[in-house]
Amino acid sequence: MKYDLIKQQLEMLCDQTSDKTGLLMGLSHIVNRGHPEWEGRDLVIRSLDKFEMFDEVEQSLLLSLVRTVGLFPYITPHLENVSFSDRLAYEVHRVEGVEKGMVFHRLQAHVFHLLMQGRNVVLSASTSVGKSLVIDAVLAQGKFRKIVVIVPTIALIDETRRRLVRRFRQSCNVITHPSQKANDSPINVYLLTQERVLQRDDLGDVDFVVIDEFYKLDLASDSDEKNRSIDLSLAFHKLAKQGAQFYLLGPNIQNIQGLDGYEYNFIPSNFSTVAVDVIHYNLHTRGDERKDKLLELCAQITSPTLIYCQSPASANRVAQLLIDKGDFPALKATREISEWIAENYHPAWNVAKAISLGIGIHHGGVPRAIQQYFVKLFNERTIRYIICTSTMIEGVNTSAENVIIYDRRINKNTFDFFTYKNISGRAGRMNQYFIGKVFMLEEPPEEKSLTVDYPIGLQNEGSPMGLLMKLEPEYLTDQSRQRLDAAYATPQLSVSTLIENRHLPVDRQVEVADRILRELNLSRAWLTWKGNPEQKQLEYLCTLIYEHLPHKLPEYGIHSGLQLAWHINALRAQKNFQAYLQQAIDEDNSDRTPSESIGQRLKLIRNVISYRLPRDIMALSKIQADVFIKKGIEPGNFGFFAEQLENLFHDPLLTALDEYGIPTQISTKFKAAILPSENLTQLLEKLRVWALKINSAPLTPFEKNIVQWAVEEI
Template identity: 50%
Template sequence: MNYARVRSALAGQDFDGIEPFDLLRAIANHVNDKEAAQDGRDLVIRALARSDAFDEFEMQVLTSLVRAVGLYPYMSEALRFAQDDDRLAYELHRPDGMDEVFHSLQAKVYYQLRTGSNVVLSASTSVGKSLLIDAMIALGRFKKIVIVVPTLALIDETRKRLVRRFRDGVHVITHPTQTADLKTTNVYVLTQERVRQRIDLSNVDFFVIDEFYKLDLRHETDKRRAIELNLAFHQLAGTKAQFYLLGPNIHAIKGLDRYEIHFIPSEYSTVAVDVVNFDLPTRGDERDQKLVELCRELDTATLIYCQAPGSAARVAATLMREVAKEDIPDCAEHADWIDENFHSEWVVAKAMRRGIGLHHGGIPRALQQHMVRLFNEGVITRLICTSTLIEGVNTAAENVIVYDRRRNKNVLDFFTYKNIQGRAGRMGRYFIGKVYMLEKAPADEETVVEYPVGEQDQETPLSLIMQLEDQDLTDISRSRVAAALKDSFLSEDTIRLNGSVEPETQNLIARALYDAMAERPDLYTWRGFPKKHQLVAVAQLIMDFLSGAAMQNLGVTSASQLHWHLSRLSQDGGLRAYLADVAKGVLPHQDISSKIDEALKIARNIVSFSFPQDLMVIHNIQLEVAAMLDVQAGDYTVYAEAANHLFLPATVAALDEYGVPLQIAGKISSRLEPHIVLDAVISKLRGLEVDEVGELTDFERRWIRTVQETL
């Protein structure tokens, strides 16, 4: 029997009349054919999904086939059927110091890493690449380990995993205010920006770059973050530490010639995936009709991918109108809390009431984590998401519906599509994942990741190569740097200090500042918190020269608007009062939910991220310009730090990353004082007797108890 016939029989009622043993024999033929090994493994997984249909002898055969394709973790449920040699092979795939058993690809990478090799692994989401990180920590060889992840959501997920596994055996550092514990192993879990901020990473033993494809500037829309990741890798690799790069669906990597690496691209998978392509048009009602049809049929965990928060809101509205028409009692208290702390008209609150979760970049981190937890626990079975969930956050989904063929405004490339597809199925829970592509699927193409530091040419951003040492530059880059500095208005030190901004842009800002400060130095020489006219002046420079275009896409179109958001968030009442004021200002023709979404994105992506970065760029430039003009320089560091933490104590704002919403953090803040050292605050949170906090509701007490279990 060929692959298609066996697959069809495994999906059919009573195996389409084929005897179970005959099916297993056909599967064995595929497993033993080296050219059909991938098909063989796929069929073994599909047979495991039907294991209830096999008798004891047939299960012995299937267990041997599981071993033959290297899926040792799946043998744990069938060890009672296994022969002695199968049991021995199973135990030999258990890494030192851990209870889990590796599958064959994990074992291959593990032993490569144990020899001290640098490994670059490309494999699907379901493979369990992160378990290898834990195995390397469990060896006890390394005292200082750095794990670089692309998002704060992945910081939290990684932290929780390490705390669960190692508890007090390692010290996990995720925040800039935390320091190393010299008595134990320190594991830093950081974004690239946080790597660059730290001064204690010169003696790293082992480091990991998760989602390493983001090194490639050609494919990343956020060039500043990609440059920071490249510099973080360059910095860590410069310590001579062993490294492990991991990501999905990469066929080749260029630019790492200076390092001895073992590149392991693999199509190994621990789940089978069925893909259904509908090829529906982008415009019209057909996609919505098919979405509704699918959601009426599917009653297990389903992710629905949308291109952006606006699309996610529209999908939620469609499902509430056509599918989820009744309130879900188990979701009522979750929806009530969102109502009270954000807004009752916010689509996230309305959807939650109907058992639908949303996950996108505008939703605060603690609430994102709560949505994923409810989804993985089965409280909600539908989770509408954007790429913020696709990039590494672990979910237990049987089905994935790809509603949009885009990511933001760009057409979805094959790489991202495969990444989304990899979210369907879950080892040990859903043997077979199902992907429903509503629009036409992207064309198949190979993905080559290019590390630009090792592939320098005329297109390599100056803001990247100017951060490198002279010995790391090519002749072309060296001449480009010299040319950029030759006629620079600013000194080389300032240009390099503002590494992620192109020299030409920095010089434009400097000349604008020089002219303005020569006439009115008070506009830019403020310290601490600025007055309104001073903040507007700096905001105008940001709008004109730095993140203005990105801010306009998020709804901030002028310096005065940027000032309003900053000013309102810095006043009493915090996020809750800010959102209430945003809602009051909604015009009759505007949608309140959309404005709440917009405001949350402004708070997260602008006020606490891009604005502080941009403000420090201008700070560094005005320091030099003030010296040129012989006037006292300003100091923006206090205000930049305050905005970065949404004008809360840094340790209180950090609790959002640990799963405590800012609204709840505010209620327990006084019991966690002094707000100086984050580790001390976390320790107090861990021991907090929530029943004694009268300001909390019963729901909020349960929320904090759930967080305490992860600390």
């Protein structure tokens, strides 16, 4: 029998009286044939979805097939009914030291044993495989004492931290923030983004390093001028060159190039713990066909569903469509969070209205703590839908049975197809949904294989200077050395300044230095400040940034340095955040909706003002210091102001609590109880104590719930 025929018979199987003998014989034949292996495994998973329709003898046969395809976790609920040989194979795959009753499937066990043998492993496997369990199992063995886990986003730091604290509270010290240090715990785990790895000077004796979503090493994966991919490559290089064993994991990658300097096992696997059905509609991009189909699907689907959109603007339009025409009833369970968002941000922001109807929104314009809370509500099945962009595919775990791909980017590049495959892999969840469903409304992107290039091992004439500047001479090619020598020949700036400002092109740095020299009297007056700048000093600083440094400020409605300074002052005043968002609506002359205008401004705060801008300000601080010292002029120092901006003029430790899921709007209400603190560890201890009497705190029930959720796993 063929795969398609058995799959069809399983779909039609409706009760215990059906004739299943031929079906199981055909299934057994495909499993034992083993080529292609995925067919037998896929059909076994589909059979498990119909498990109750088989009699006792048939179930026993099916469980033996589960063992044959290596899906041991699915045997757990039926241990009393399996044969001795199946039970023996199951016991061999038990996971020790993590949680009672946990068991590996075949691929997890293979990777785990390679790592315990001291091998480096690069694993490419689908989202549903459970790659992170291997990390936890390695930790549980106590073989490694100092571990770095590099993840791409703050949201994934929070999710991973919660998991590790829940499982290893007594044996692991989990470090996420610059103020935290290693202690005398049996194991210290540094859970960091690549930027934070590069900032730390206490990682010289790390013995195990993990990179989650390792495809981000490839420069083509990064749309933000390659800076994050460069930083990830440098972070990996920093740890691997000193001999740390590594485990790189990610999905849907066929090959990796540039790691020739290391011995490693590359495992590209199509192993999956769920079956996925993809329904193609091939609807037109223009017109109302996709809107109508989306409304139809949402009316039919009753289980947790992700709705993927290509951009925040598209996600906003979809959200408004469902609000206006989806006929969703208001949820009592989300009324308080809806009211809180409306009060603390703006009532016109459709994120507040959507969540009141049981629809979460997850993209770069939604504040991090709110994103995390929406995922919590979704995984608890309080809400049924999350409208998301690519922010959701970067490792955030969800329990979705369905994925609706509403639209996709027009670009026909490799990462377009990769994103499509990755978001499709979010459908289904081991031990929850045997069969995931993907509804592809548009025509799917062209299928392409993905090879990840590690840029340090593949240097050429196009290698970013910011990457080469941080490499030791022995890791540079002759061509790279020549390019660096040419870049360092500029007389205006020292080599150390160029290296410290490696995220900026050398010619842009020279432009700024030339202008400072050309306008020496003016620049001396407006750039030699320390602490906080006065208005004219801020305006001059912002003008240099706008006119000389690479940025995308016009996309946010900022067309001059003076406008940039206005935004900084508006946030520095901290008086009326709603008024700041209202101004975005009032002065938006485009065809954006009020909600889109608000989302754009929140994205400006997150991506520019608290992330890119502080880094650029520090770069200018180094440039002006270099220029003025050579002229015998006492320079300014913008470090304090850059830190203030990075934290949006809050205490840095309160900003750190945002990463734990507590928005600053809430933490500022009880900051007197937890500040001052010397570091984040001390702050968290004070928070635990304060939370014991939270019932008497001046917080709303929703705010108390947020704090208690955070305190449970710190």
